Amino acid sequence: MKKPWVRAAVLALSLFVLPLPAEAAKIVVDPGHGGMDSGAVGINGLMEKTVNLDIAQKLRDALVQRGYEVVMTRQSDVYWSLKERVDYTDVQDADLFVSVHANSYSNPNTRGSMVLYYDDASPQESYPASERMKALTPQSRELAQKVLDAFVRKTGLPNQGLTQSAVYVVRMGSIPSILVETAFLSNKTDAALLANSDERTLMAGAIAEGIEAYLPPDELFPDLRGHWAREAVLRLQAQHVVEGTGSHFEPNRMLTRAEWVTLLGRVFDLPAGAAGSCGAPGTVGGAVYGGGCGSGAAGGLSAFRDVNAGHWAFAALEKAVKAGVLEGYPDGTLRPDRPVTRAEAAALLQRLAEAPQAPAGRQPFQDVPAGYWAAQAIAGLQAAGWVDGVTAEQFRPERSITRAEAAALIDRYVQSAPKKPKNQP
Numbered sequence: 001m002k003k004p005w006v007r008a009a010v011l012a013l014s015l016f017v018l019p020l021p022a023e024a025a026k027i028v029v030d031p032g033h034g035g036m037d038s039g040a041v042g043i044n045g046l047m048e049k050t051v052n053l054d055i056a057q058k059l060r061d062a063l064v065q066r067g068y069e070v071v072m073t074r075q076s077d078v079y080w081s082l083k084e085r086v087d088y089t090d091v092q093d094a095d096l097f098v099s100v101h102a103n104s105y106s107n108p109n110t111r112g113s114m115v116l117y118y119d120d121a122s123p124q125e126s127y128p129a130s131e132r133m134k135a136l137t138p139q140s141r142e143l144a145q146k147v148l149d150a151f152v153r154k155t156g157l158p159n160q161g162l163t164q165s166a167v168y169v170v171r172m173g174s175i176p177s178i179l180v181e182t183a184f185l186s187n188k189t190d191a192a193l194l195a196n197s198d199e200r201t202l203m204a205g206a207i208a209e210g211i212e213a214y215l216p217p218d219e220l221f222p223d224l225r226g227h228w229a230r231e232a233v234l235r236l237q238a239q240h241v242v243e244g245t246g247s248h249f250e251p252n253r254m255l256t257r258a259e260w261v262t263l264l265g266r267v268f269d270l271p272a273g274a275a276g277s278c279g280a281p282g283t284v285g286g287a288v289y290g291g292g293c294g295s296g297a298a299g300g301l302s303a304f305r306d307v308n309a310g311h312w313a314f315a316a317l318e319k320a321v322k323a324g325v326l327e328g329y330p331d332g333t334l335r336p337d338r339p340v341t342r343a344e345a346a347a348l349l350q351r352l353a354e355a356p357q358a359p360a361g362r363q364p365f366q367d368v369p370a371g372y373w374a375a376q377a378i379a380g381l382q383a384a385g386w387v388d389g390v391t392a393e394q395f396r397p398e399r400s401i402t403r404a405e406a407a408a409l410i411d412r413y414v415q416s417a418p419k420k421p422k423n424q425p
């Protein structure tokens with residue numbers, strides 16, 4: 001199936017590499033205790049809630065100066081429950097949570113700094129963590145380590161180490177979270193430092209430095225940190241092929257049909273209204289897409305009862321339908337917000353990408369038999385090196401494709417597709 005108008009717009013992509021202004025990373029700063037809850041009381045009479053608030057405000061200022069967006073839980077001497085602090089954080093769409101405390105211990109000689117975080121390697125049965133926080137263990141640990149390193153280096157306080165903890169605010173949230181125990185109010189030397197405004201400024205700056213070491217203020221898509229698809233996504237973002245939602249990419253969310261069509265529309269030239277150029281029946285699977293040219297090809301999106309002009313991807317969907325690339329279902333729906341399966345994603349890409357024909361009879365994956373509707377598409381893309389299985393033998397064609405997987409697929413295509421010489425039309 002060859003179509004003259006199907007050309008990869010790979011060269012065109014490089015013409016508009018305009019990095020988008022990145023949104024600033026957003027930090028929630030939480031001064032521990034407050035109001036009726038004074039926290040620890042120092043041997044010099046200093047109340048923990050007062051020290052915490054001052055360091056937290058100085059931390060806010062240091063972060064804002066570095067280019068972060070900062071919100072605080074309590075901003076004065078008022079009481080917030082632990083749950084209120086986490087609930088507040090959960091609706092902020094923030095990147096990190098940092099709680100500021102001062103320590104106290106029965107042994108007055110104990111002094112120094114520690115940073116608490118939740119580690120799923122040491123769960124506490126009576127204090128179960130949120131699923132999100134369990135999964136965020138590596139991120140919280142790295143943030144805790146970076147902040148502790150910067151803190152002891154800049155303040156010179158003794159290093160009491162990272163502390164795995166199940167305190168509420170580090171185990172119940174939904175973003176990487178730490179609790180900084182700056183110094184011991186129960187120790188004479190530490191308490192004197194905490195009573196000194198310049199020292200508190202130094203501590204706040206040290207925490208900010210640690211945060212910056214973990215997450216630079218202008219990092220695009222902080223939720224891609226350490227993610228296997230990060231490089232691919234950033235390459236495509238620079239070419240305006242992919243975009244995030246706010247400051248996040250949501251790499252592990254399932255890709256919808258509308259998102260996949262939008263993505264393909266940015267990589268391939270789809271001429272408006274290429275009448276009669278619908279896909280060959282069976283190529284994209286009668287059972288799945290309704291087979292051949294649906295009524296949608298002629299009538300555009302108006303033929304589908306589940307898409308209206310208010311849909312965010314309306315223009316991209318209409319273009320794809322009119323070009324015959326996207327077809328609806330026999331029941332008259334287009335289901336734009338339904339997740340795309342790996343087989344569907346492969347079939348749509350193969351329609352556009354002119355993947356070389358796989359050698360006849362070649363079935364690279366055990367779970368994609370020769371009779372499977374998308375078998376040819378999958379084999380062709382695999383032969384071209386554009387798709388992989390989830391393992392060497394398994395393709396999992398019916399599994400939904402994540403946004404990260406889709407980006408990786410497009411990135412491999414864009415990087416390896418034959419580029420036309422620039423001087424040819």
Ligand SMILES: [Zn+2]
Pocket residue numbers: 032033039040048101102
């Ligand atoms: Zn405390």
